Amino acid sequence: GQQVMQIPQYQHVQEGEDFTTYCNSSTTLSNIQWYKQRPGGHPVFLIQLVKSGEVKKQKRLTFQFGEAKKNSSLHITATQTTDVGTYFCAVGNRDDKIIFGKGTRLHILP
Amino acid sequence: KAGVTQTPRYLIKTRGQQVTLSCSPISGHRSVSWYQQTPGQGLQFLFEYFSETQRNKGNFPGRFSGRQFSNSRSEMNVSTLELGDSALYLCASSWYSAGLRGEAFFGQGTRLTVV
Numbered sequence: 001g002q003q004v005m006q007i008p009q010y011q012h013v014q015e016g017e018d019f020t021t022y023c024n025s026s027t028t029l030s031n032i033q034w035y036k037q038r039p040g041g042h043p044v045f046l047i048q049l050v051k052s053g054e055v056k057k058q059k060r061l062t063f064q065f066g067e068a069k070k071n072s073s074l075h076i077t078a079t080q081t082t083d084v085g086t087y088f089c090a091v092g093n094r095d096d097k098i099i100f101g102k103g104t105r106l107h108i109l110p
Numbered sequence: 111k112a113g114v115t116q117t118p119r120y121l122i123k124t125r126g127q128q129v130t131l132s133c134s135p136i137s138g139h140r141s142v143s144w145y146q147q148t149p150g151q152g153l154q155f156l157f158e159y160f161s162e163t164q165r166n167k168g169n170f171p172g173r174f175s176g177r178q179f180s181n182s183r184s185e186m187n188v189s190t191l192e193l194g195d196s197a198l199y200l201c202a203s204s205w206y207s208a209g210l211r212g213e214a215f216f217g218q219g220t221r222l223t224v225v
Contacts, residue, residue: 033213033214035214041218042200042216042217042218042219043153043200043202043214043216044216045213045214045215048213088152088153090214092211096165096166096209096211097155097158097166097168098143098155098158098211098214099155100145100152100153100155101152102151102152103152103153
């Protein structure tokens, strides 16, 4: 079945440092979504990427979709304590199920 | 516009019992998906309902079942509870039409503890 690998599983960064999480698939994706889950909260939609090579920005967050549409990344510039949480990518498989990666948990050290 | 509502928020059950969780989607959303979230396994897809029909099913045993009503509200049931069923159960609703799907809106989840 569809597998999506998300790395790293955990990331500790000093406040102000940059952070990147990657999502990789063995098959070509039609689109990819990114979600953020704060500690004790529920996943909240951030963005959807559809086009090959697409790059979208939301303030300090930059999302990229690979040229082959098999991988994606989320980059946060100059992290802040409000960025703490787990970041998930989500992809649709052939059966139209939405499959989530295992997430990257981001810890910010003050 | 009200968000996705899940009830109850917390549940404690004993092994062997059964439990029913409820989810009310965002008005207008006919697709409702259920996920099990545990620390080690992340978000595991349980099933999806659309227009009262199960569209997709994950790799969970038959003890996990669900249904959807005509008003799009959905319930999931877990019978013969096991300790390993302790998890956060999340419901997500989205619009879905002609193969296109919008983003998932999640409820706050139901935290189930099996003792």
